[in-house]
Amino acid sequence: MSHQYFSQIAWTGNRGQGTESYRSYDRTWDISVTGKPVIHCSNDPLLGGDPSKMNPEDLLLSALAACHMLWYLHYAAVQGIVVMGYEDTPIGIGEVDENAAGRFISVTLRPKITLRAGSDMAAAHAIHDRIHEVCFIARSVNFPVEYEPTFDFAD
Incomplete structure (x- = not known):
């Protein structure tokens, strides 16, 4: 079954x-999706972009982390593992070749997950191994996506 996604870039x-x-123009644009707030973007600050605005690299890294999180929460709920908090500080590693063409070479997700006291830590950790099979974004990229989760228990 196929799905369509729509966006407008201006x-x-x-x-x-x-x-x-x-040098006569700015590398800025807006992303619009019907019914959602506009996202004001710029290119990477390394290329003279506005560091206060999202860039394509920020958006890709965030999409990977969000997709992983949503699947993690789904599997946790199905397995009866109660997640009380979830934060991620992913790191993307990029490279630029001699022609100035860049690409991601890897991403490491670093979720900090807070579980309800008494949760099965081994089962909570094992969920990560299943997500790469279903995460739409991770399955769509051509570089490795690793994860280094940490866990805490809620008081």
């Missing part, structure tokens, strides 16, 4: 001269 960086020269 360049906002025309300073009045368009792309007349390499």
Whole structure:
């Protein structure tokens, strides 16, 4: 079964001269999806982008972490493991070749998961091994996605 996803990308960086020269325009745009808040974006700050705005690399890294989290919560609920909190601070490693073409070479998800006291830690940890089989985003990328979870128990 196939699904369709829709988004609108609109360049906002025309300073009045368009792309007349390499430095005559900003690398900014808006992402719009019907019924959702607009996301104002820029390119990577390493390339002169606005560090206060999301860039494509931020969005991809966040999408991977969110997809993993949602599947983790699903499997935990199905297995009767009560998750009280979930945070992630993922790290993406990128490289740029001699032609200035960049790519991700790996991502490590680092979820900090708070479980209800008395939860089965081994079962909670094992859930991570199943997620790569179903996570839409992780299954769509061509680099390894690893995970280094930590667990706490709620008071």
